Amino acid sequence: MIRTRDLVFSYGEVRALDGVSLSVDDGEFLVLAGANGSGKTTLVRQFNGLATPDSGSVTVDGVSVADDPVRARTRVGMVFQHPRDCFVAATVAADVAFGPENLGLDHETVDRRVEESLAAVRMAGRGDERLDALSGGEQARVAIAGALAMDPDHLVLDEPFAGLDWPAREAVLDRLAALADDGMSVVVVTHDLRDVATLADRLVVMADGRVALDGPPAAVVDRAAEFDVRPVPVSGNAEHRTP
Ligand SMILES: Nc1ncnc2c1ncn2[C@@H]1O[C@H](COP(=O)(O)OP(=O)(O)OP(=O)(O)O)[C@@H](O)[C@H]1O
Numbered sequence: 001m002i003r004t005r006d007l008v009f010s011y012g013e014v015r016a017l018d019g020v021s022l023s024v025d026d027g028e029f030l031v032l033a034g035a036n037g038s039g040k041t042t043l044v045r046q047f048n049g050l051a052t053p054d055s056g057s058v059t060v061d062g063v064s065v066a067d068d069p070v071r072a073r074t075r076v077g078m079v080f081q082h083p084r085d086c087f088v089a090a091t092v093a094a095d096v097a098f099g100p101e102n103l104g105l106d107h108e109t110v111d112r113r114v115e116e117s118l119a120a121v122r123m124a125g126r127g128d129e130r131l132d133a134l135s136g137g138e139q140a141r142v143a144i145a146g147a148l149a150m151d152p153d154h155l156v157l158d159e160p161f162a163g164l165d166w167p168a169r170e171a172v173l174d175r176l177a178a179l180a181d182d183g184m185s186v187v188v189v190t191h192d193l194r195d196v197a198t199l200a201d202r203l204v205v206m207a208d209g210r211v212a213l214d215g216p217p218a219a220v221v222d223r224a225a226e227f228d229v230r231p232v233p234v235s236g237n238a239e240h241r242t243p
Pocket residue numbers: 011014015016034035036037038039040041042043191
């Protein structure tokens with residue numbers, strides 16, 4: 001579980017987080033929405049210690065991020081917008097291997113993690129392909145594989161769908177939903193609630209550095225427009241769950 005309590009964070013005079021208390025359970029697929037500048041990115045950067053709060057606390061599986069930021073960074077995988085800017089290698093497998101190699105894992109373990117992570121995003125057998133030859137959706141899935149190869153318990157994606165067409169978006173969402181089904185907590189930051197909200201277990205809308213709405217998408221999405229988030233019809237949550 002990722003848990004924040006009364007988080008406050010300012011950039012100089014700008015108070016970006018103004019008392020955020022939020023818990024994300026294991027296996028929960030949470031969509032974090034909100035208008036530009038509402039504090040979404042600032043919040044998720046606290047989850048793995050990329051930023052330190054002015055006050056308040058963050059724990060990951062009960063351990064304070066401030067006390068053990070290295071642990072938080074390995075437990076919480078992060079995928080940022082524009083994955084192509086974050087790639088460090090020329091080919092798919094080399095890029096996904098980069099993180100686990102840096103952990104000092106042996107070759108066999110790295111190879112296994114690369115294989116499993118690529119399979120999890122339906123990119124199995126494509127390790128030798130060049131990243132610059134992939135579609136935007138495939139690149140997004142490789143970026144997710146790179147985070148999965150670190151074997152995290154939680155996965156946070158900041159605007160992972162930017163620039164993706166509909167089928168690519170669906171493929172990425174499908175994978176994320178499956179990961180949540182397998183027990184990973186998945187947090188997706190997005191402006192756009194189309195299709196995401198129908199898959200998510202929970203929708204949190206931020207406004208002015210605070211949690212403005214929090215609940216099952218079907219219950220809260222109608223109010224999202226009040227906070228400059230595009231409303232969409234939602235038929236229910238957790239459609240991805242299979243008995
Ligand atoms: N590096 C920075 N320096 C100064 N102010 C910043 C910085 N990053 C963010 N801010 C400000 O902090 C507030 C919250 O920004 P943040 O990026 O967390 O919001 P967001 O909801 O993720 O927005 P967006 O959807 O545009 O990415 C905004 O007022 C923003 O202008």
